[in-house]
Amino acid sequence: MSVKSEAENISHHCFAVRLRKLNRMVSRLYDDSFRPYGITIAQFNLLVAVGTERVTSPSQMVQVLSLEKSTVSRNIEKMIQKGWLKRESCTDKRSHLLRLTEKGSQLLSDVTPAWKNAQKEANKALGDASSILTNVPLL
Template sequence: MPMSPPRPSRRSPRSRKPHRPTRARNSVYRVRTTGMACLELLLYIQLCMSTRSPTAQRIAHECLVLRARWLSRVVSRIYDEALRPHGIKGAQLNLLVAIALTGGVSPGDLAARFQMEKSTLSRNVRRLVANGWVLATNQDDARSLTLVLTPAGARLIEQIVPAWEQAQARTRAELGDDALAGLEELPLGPSHST
């Protein structure tokens, strides 16, 4: 794949990090949400299919994790762009709503519900607490932390509805109702068979 030349840095020479090459603007590794997202995935799969390895062809054609991660990146980018004016990202909004619905929840229960690494949850919760949207309280001892929605967090949820609706509509326009039909039917949380 062609590599793009290094871009000049706006940071001072002292704060420069080592340059990591980036892919070209039209690279399939950089998913854009311009109505062409589905086409880009198809082109990526076709590119993989043109290799000589039958195993690589099969994985590229059938891999569910490829499609799930691609979908996650596309949808996350749409929501993050819509929610940016409110100072929150889609993943943080999901946590805020879950905290609002429970009336108070432990970080461990929240991590389990969202299948989230503790470090990722901790980073997102710190942001919610720093913005005054969530209060972290110790009920009995230092080990029993409870996350509670603040009045500012409740106001944010109400204020964010138009941006959230915009993201919902844009996601439908980008991916299409057919692609999203099955997604809406998936259970939220692990399914247990008895």
């Protein structure tokens, strides 16, 4: 089998290749919907995680959301600077807790209609394939 035919076979059948493409498509859809609010889907994901109060520290976010530590740190810093999150001291001096600020809570409320619209668009684009995503635990 030639390299070209192997590459074509992989590009048409590889779950990872197709999932990464789908991820970029869906992320773009949500980012476009959230742009007027100044938040990305990655930041929205963290905002929701903190808002549930099930994820309250950066290390928990890394673990629960399967994210890179540097990605979480970078987004948290931006979100603190924008006033959406605040750090709270923890009994363990090596870590801290995160909480939504009033501004962060308001942003979550304000962006919800855009999120609902993006959800509808994603459902249209994915069709029945979206049902497989309900089996993936998020938090």
